[in-house]
Amino acid sequence: MSGFFVPHDLKAPLKGAASGPLAGLTAAVKDLYAIAGEKTGAGNPDWLAQAPTATRHAAAVDKLLAAGASIIGKTITDEFFYSVAGMNAHYGTPANLRAPGRIPGGSSSGSAAATAAGCCDFALGSDTGGSVRVPASFCGLYGIRTTHGRIDTSGAMDMAPSFDTVGWFASSAGLFRSVGQVLLDKPGVSAPIANLLVPDDAFAEADQPVAALLRDALEAMAGALPKPQVMSVAPGGFDKWREAVRIIQAHEIWQVYGRFVEEKKPRFGPGVAERMQIASKVTKAEADAAGDVRGAARAHIRGLVSPGTIMALPTAPCIAPRIDTPQDALESFRVRVMRLTCIAGLGGLPQISVPVGTVSGCPAGLSFIGWAGGDEALLDLAVAVAKHCGLERV
Amino acid sequence: MSGFFVPHDLKAPLKGAASGPLAGLTAAVKDLYAIAGEKTGAGNPDWLAQAPTATRHAAAVDKLLAAGASIIGKTITDEFFYSVAGMNAHYGTPANLRAPGRIPGGSSSGSAAATAAGCCDFALGSDTGGSVRVPASFCGLYGIRTTHGRIDTSGAMDMAPSFDTVGWFASSAGLFRSVGQVLLDKPGVSAPIANLLVPDDAFAEADQPVAALLRDALEAMAGALPKPQVMSVAPGGFDKWREAVRIIQAHEIWQVYGRFVEEKKPRFGPGVAERMQIASKVTKAEADAAGDVRGAARAHIRGLVSPGTIMALPTAPCIAPRIDTPQDALESFRVRVMRLTCIAGLGGLPQISVPVGTVSGCPAGLSFIGWAGGDEALLDLAVAVAKHCGLERV
Numbered sequence: 001m002s003g004f005f006v007p008h009d010l011k012a013p014l015k016g017a018a019s020g021p022l023a024g025l026t027a028a029v030k031d032l033y034a035i036a037g038e039k040t041g042a043g044n045p046d047w048l049a050q051a052p053t054a055t056r057h058a059a060a061v062d063k064l065l066a067a068g069a070s071i072i073g074k075t076i077t078d079e080f081f082y083s084v085a086g087m088n089a090h091y092g093t094p095a096n097l098r099a100p101g102r103i104p105g106g107s108s109s110g111s112a113a114a115t116a117a118g119c120c121d122f123a124l125g126s127d128t129g130g131s132v133r134v135p136a137s138f139c140g141l142y143g144i145r146t147t148h149g150r151i152d153t154s155g156a157m158d159m160a161p162s163f164d165t166v167g168w169f170a171s172s173a174g175l176f177r178s179v180g181q182v183l184l185d186k187p188g189v190s191a192p193i194a195n196l197l198v199p200d201d202a203f204a205e206a207d208q209p210v211a212a213l214l215r216d217a218l219e220a221m222a223g224a225l226p227k228p229q230v231m232s233v234a235p236g237g238f239d240k241w242r243e244a245v246r247i248i249q250a251h252e253i254w255q256v257y258g259r260f261v262e263e264k265k266p267r268f269g270p271g272v273a274e275r276m277q278i279a280s281k282v283t284k285a286e287a288d289a290a291g292d293v294r295g296a297a298r299a300h301i302r303g304l305v306s307p308g309t310i311m312a313l314p315t316a317p318c319i320a321p322r323i324d325t326p327q328d329a330l331e332s333f334r335v336r337v338m339r340l341t342c343i344a345g346l347g348g349l350p351q352i353s354v355p356v357g358t359v360s361g362c363p364a365g366l367s368f369i370g371w372a373g374g375d376e377a378l379l380d381l382a383v384a385v386a387k388h389c390g391l392e393r394v
Numbered sequence: 395m396s397g398f399f400v401p402h403d404l405k406a407p408l409k410g411a412a413s414g415p416l417a418g419l420t421a422a423v424k425d426l427y428a429i430a431g432e433k434t435g436a437g438n439p440d441w442l443a444q445a446p447t448a449t450r451h452a453a454a455v456d457k458l459l460a461a462g463a464s465i466i467g468k469t470i471t472d473e474f475f476y477s478v479a480g481m482n483a484h485y486g487t488p489a490n491l492r493a494p495g496r497i498p499g500g501s502s503s504g505s506a507a508a509t510a511a512g513c514c515d516f517a518l519g520s521d522t523g524g525s526v527r528v529p530a531s532f533c534g535l536y537g538i539r540t541t542h543g544r545i546d547t548s549g550a551m552d553m554a555p556s557f558d559t560v561g562w563f564a565s566s567a568g569l570f571r572s573v574g575q576v577l578l579d580k581p582g583v584s585a586p587i588a589n590l591l592v593p594d595d596a597f598a599e600a601d602q603p604v605a606a607l608l609r610d611a612l613e614a615m616a617g618a619l620p621k622p623q624v625m626s627v628a629p630g631g632f633d634k635w636r637e638a639v640r641i642i643q644a645h646e647i648w649q650v651y652g653r654f655v656e657e658k659k660p661r662f663g664p665g666v667a668e669r670m671q672i673a674s675k676v677t678k679a680e681a682d683a684a685g686d687v688r689g690a691a692r693a694h695i696r697g698l699v700s701p702g703t704i705m706a707l708p709t710a711p712c713i714a715p716r717i718d719t720p721q722d723a724l725e726s727f728r729v730r731v732m733r734l735t736c737i738a739g740l741g742g743l744p745q746i747s748v749p750v751g752t753v754s755g756c757p758a759g760l761s762f763i764g765w766a767g768g769d770e771a772l773l774d775l776a777v778a779v780a781k782h783c784g785l786e787r788v
Contacts, residue, residue, distance in 0.1 A: 004784055023415065024575070025568035026777060070568075072781050095786045097534070098492065100755040117784030118536060118749045121566040140491070142512060171565035172515040174419035174464075181418070355512045361494040361755065383420060387466050390398055390511030392489045 004114035005073040014071040023068030025121040033058040034155035043079040046266030058155025067182040075110025081159040084134040089269025098140040099362035102320035105135030112139040115169040122170040128159040130341030132167030136353040138320035140363030141169045142176040148348035160252035173386035177379040189373030191307040196226040199233035202313040217356035220388040238339035244293035245342040250279035251287035301347035311369040315353040319362035350375040357391030398508035399467040408465040417462030419515040427452040428549035437473040440660035452549025461576040469504025475553040478528040483663025492534040493756040496714035499529030506533040509563040516564040522553040524735030526561030530747040532714035534757030536570040542742035554646035567780035571773040583767030585701040590620040593627035596707035611750035614782040632733035638687035639736040644673035645681035695741035705763040709747040713756035744769040751785030
C-alpha cells in the first residue's frame with residue numbers, strides 16, 4: 001500500500017456535489033479535519049482511542065464537498081502537527097515520490113505525498129509553523145498558508161491557534177487557485193502587485209544550490225513580476241523571531257493538549273515526547289515576552305508587506321533531508337526551517353510555495369509572502385509564473 | 395528558462411471561456427496542433443520556416459478554450475513526432491523533473507515535462523506509437539491514448555494517420571478524467587469493467603524491478619479491479635507486431651512528409667534523418683504485407699479486449715534512459731518500447747498510463763488497455779485506482 005493514509009481511514013469516499021467548480025475532482029484531507037462519523041486522530045493512536053466521533057464535517061470539508069470534490073481519504077500527519085519533518089512512528093512516514101529516500105516534510109506529510117503521487121487532485125493540510133509550506137517545497141507542489149483568520153477553522157483541530165491556518169496542495173497552479181476560490185472566506189484585500197521585495201538575509205539562510213535555483217527561477221519569472229528590490233527582512237536576525245514562534249507554539253500546544261498528555265501519557269514517536277516535555281515547561285512570563293517579540297515583528301513585517309507588495313524567499317533552506325537523518329540533525333533542520341517560516345507566521349500573512357525545479361534531483365520551492373488578505377493575489381501570481389517553473393540544477 | 399516550450403511560442407496565452415468544466419485551468423499544447431495566427435512547427439525549424447500560418451485553431455484546442463481552459467504555450471516535440479525518446483536537437487530536450495538527468499520520453503515530450511513541472515494543469519499530446527503513453531510513464535503522469543478515431547483530429551498535423559490519436563497528460567486522476575469529458579467525441583461504448591487480463595508475455599518484456607513495481611501496484615489496486623486472468627496477448631511474440639507497426643508508420647510518414655524531405659532537405663537531429671531515410675525505402679508491397687499483419691493482430695486484440703474487458707500491462711519496459719544514452723542504445727530502447735506500445739496501436743484501442751510509483755527514484759507507469767470506445771471507462775478506472783498509487787522500489 002501507498003502509506004499516505006491513516007489506518008482509521010474512510011470506509012468509502014465522501015461524494016462531492018454533482019456540479020460545482022471542483023466537480024469530478026478528488027481530495028485527501030489531513031487527519032486534523034473533522035469528518036462526520038469519524039474520529040480525528042492527530043497522528044497519535046492514543047489520541048485517536050479517546051477522540052469523540054465527529055458529528056459534522058469541518059467547515060473546509062463541507063465547502064469542498066459542496067463545490068463538487070470528493071474526499072477519498074484521511075492522511076497521515078506528524079503527531080499533534082508538531083514538526084515540519086513529516087515522519088510518524090506509529091503510522092509510517094509517507095513516501096516522498098518526488099525525492100525518494102527523503103522525508104516528505106510535514107506536518108501535512110500525507111496530504112503532500114499523496115498529491116505528489118497523483119493519488120488525488122489536491123489535498124487539505126494546515127500550516128502553523130510551516131506544515132504546508134515545507135512539504136510543498138520538498139514534494140514539488142504548490143502549497144499555501146492562508147492569511148491567519150481568513151478561512152473558517154471550525155472542525156479543524158488546534159495546534160497553536162494564534163498561528164493555525166488552513167492550507168492546501170496541488171500539482172499545478174490553475175487547480176491550486178480554483179481550490180482557493182472555494183475555500184477563502186471573507187473579502188480579501190485586492191491590490192495589483194506593484195513591488196517585489198527580495199530579502200538577502202532570507203536567501204542567505206538557504207544552502208547555496210537551493211538559493212541559486214530560486215534566484216534563477218525569480219529571474220526566469222521576471223516578465224511576470226515587478227522589479228526586485230533587494231533588502232533585509234529581519235534587522236536583528238531570524239533567531240529572535242524563530243525563538244518567539246517556538247515559545248508561543250509550545251505554550252499554546254500545551255494549553256490545548258497538556259491535560260491529555262499528562263493524564264493519558266500517550267506513546268510518542270522520537271522527538272515528540274521531548275518537544276511536549278519542553279512545551280510543558282514554558283512559563284507564562286516566557287510566553288508573554290515572546291508575545292512582545294511577536295507584536296514588534298508583526299508590525300515590522302506587515303509594514304514591509306503592505307497591500308501591493310510581496311516578498312520572495314526560499315520556502316525552506318534545503319531540499320528534503322534523507323529519511324535516515326539522525327534525530328539531532330532533524331532538530332537542527334527544524335531550527336533552520338523555522339528561521340524562514342517564522343516570517344509569515346509572525347506576520348499572520350499568506351505565503352505560497354511554488355515548485356520551481358530540482359536540486360540534485362530533489363524539488364525546492366520558491367515562496368512569495370503576500371499582504372494580509374492578499375491570498376487571491378498570490379494564487380493569481382502562481383498561475384502567472386507557472387510557465388517559468390521547471391529549472392534543474394545538478 | 396524551463397525549456398519545455400518552442401522558440402516560436404505564443405506571444406500571449408489564449409484565454410479560455412469564463413465558465414465551463416475547465417474554467418481557470420491552464421493547458422499547454424504540443425506543437426502539432428494548429429493555433430490560429432501561428433505556425434505549427436512539428437519539432438523542425440525547416441518545416442516551421444515553410445509552414446503556413448494557421449487560420450483557425452485545431453478542433454481539440456477549440457474545445458479546451460470553450461471549456462474554460464487557457465492555453466499557455468506550445469510545447470517541444472520530437473521531430474515529426476518520430477520517436478518515443480523526447481529529444482530535440484534544435485530546441486533542446488525538455489527536462490524531466492521527475493527523473494532528472496533522464497529523457498522525458500516522447501514525442502509529446504514538452505507537454506509531459508511541462509505538466510510534470512507544474513507549469514500547466516494539463517497538456518495536449520498526440521499518440522501514434524506511444525508518444526503520450528511513454529512520456530506519461532517516464533514523467534510520473536496520467537496519460538491517455540484515445541480510441542483511434544474517437545476525437546476529431548482537425549488541425550492536428552499527421553504522423554501516421556492510421557495510428558494517430560489525440561491524448562493528454564495530467565498529474566492527478568480527477569483532472570485527467572475531466573479533460574476527457576471535454577475532448578471525447580462520439581458516443582463511447584459503455585460497459586462495466588468485468589474482466590482484467592494480465593498478459594504474462596507483456597510483463598516479461600519489462601525490466602524485473604519495473605515489472606515487480608507494476609505487479610505490486612496491481613495487487614494494491616485489487617479492491618478496485620476484477621480478479622486478474624493471467625494469459626498471453628501475443629501468441630507469436632511481439633516482434634512481428636512491432637515490425638508491422640514500424641513499417642506502416644514509416645510508410646505513412648513518408649506519404650505525409652516525403653515530398654518535403656526530398657525537396658527541402660531539412661536539417662535533422664541525430665537518428666531522425668536515418669529514420670526518414672528508412673521510411674523512404676519502404677515499398678508498397680512491404681506496407682501491404684504489414685497491413686495484413688495488422689489486420690490479423692487487430693482482430694485478435696479486439697477479440698481479447700471486448701467491451702467489459704481491460705488488459706493491464708507495463709506502459710514501457712523500463713524507467714527513462716539517461717539523457718546521455720548513445721544513439722544505438724536509444725534505437726534498441728525504441729524497439730523494446732514498441733513491443734509494448736504496438737498492442738493498443740494495432741488494436742486502435744484506448745490505453746491509459748497510471749503513475750503508480752518509482753523504481754530507483756524514477757517514475758514508472760502501469761497501463762490499462764480498454765475496448766474500442768471504452769475511453770470513459772478507463773478514465774473512471776484511473777480515478778478509482780488513484781488512491782493506491784505511490785509505491786516506491788529501490
